[in-house]
Amino acid sequence: MFSELSLAPRYRLDDVSPWLKGIDPLRRYWICANGDPRAMRVLPGLSAQSVEAFKQAIWGFRSLTIGQELALPAGMSDRLTIYCVAENCYAIADSSTGAEVWHLFDAESLESLLLTAHPDWQCAPEHLNLGRSLLTAAWGQAAVPKAA
Structure with missing residues (x-):
């Protein structure tokens, strides 16, 4: 399953x-699977309670080698597990669709x-609504009730 060479497509900062x-403010990562906005996925993001915990998490990530995994704390008592699949290829598992899928980065x-x-860090003002939309979907109603 792990390889020295990976030809799998992965999310990159310079992607077209x-x-x-x-x-969002809870540091959840909202990604469009394979660039498709109809396939929106919400992945748990790293939650560090202190600067020292933040540094440890970054150092842990940087020290990953092929075949290793790193479990990090995420918001809402979730865990963020990062897998080093190959050189410069990391995966985050997502089971929100019922079947586990790995998003590669x-x-x-x-x-x-x-x-x-x-x-x-502070989220962009336009990303505040991402968290609100998740609440709206969970409650099945508007996050802010209308005034009478």
Whole structure:
């Protein structure tokens, strides 16, 4: 399953397909699977309780070698598990569709996502609605009730 050479397509920061929809305030990563906006997936993001925990997580990621995995704390008591599949190829498992799928990233794009766990990071104002849309779907009603 693990290889020294990977020819699998992976999400990169310089991709022509816009795969990253945004990162919400809880640091969840909203991605369009294979660049398809109709296939939106929400992956748990790294949640660091301190600067030291943040540094440890980044160092842990940078030290991964082929075949290793790294389990990191994520918001809402979730875990973010990163698998080093091949040189410059990392995977995050997603079972939101019922069957487990691995989303592949290069090191630069995945580290960029992990860096949003820094305590000073703030999400873009337009990404605030991402979290609200998840609440709306969960409750089956508008997140903000209309005034009478």
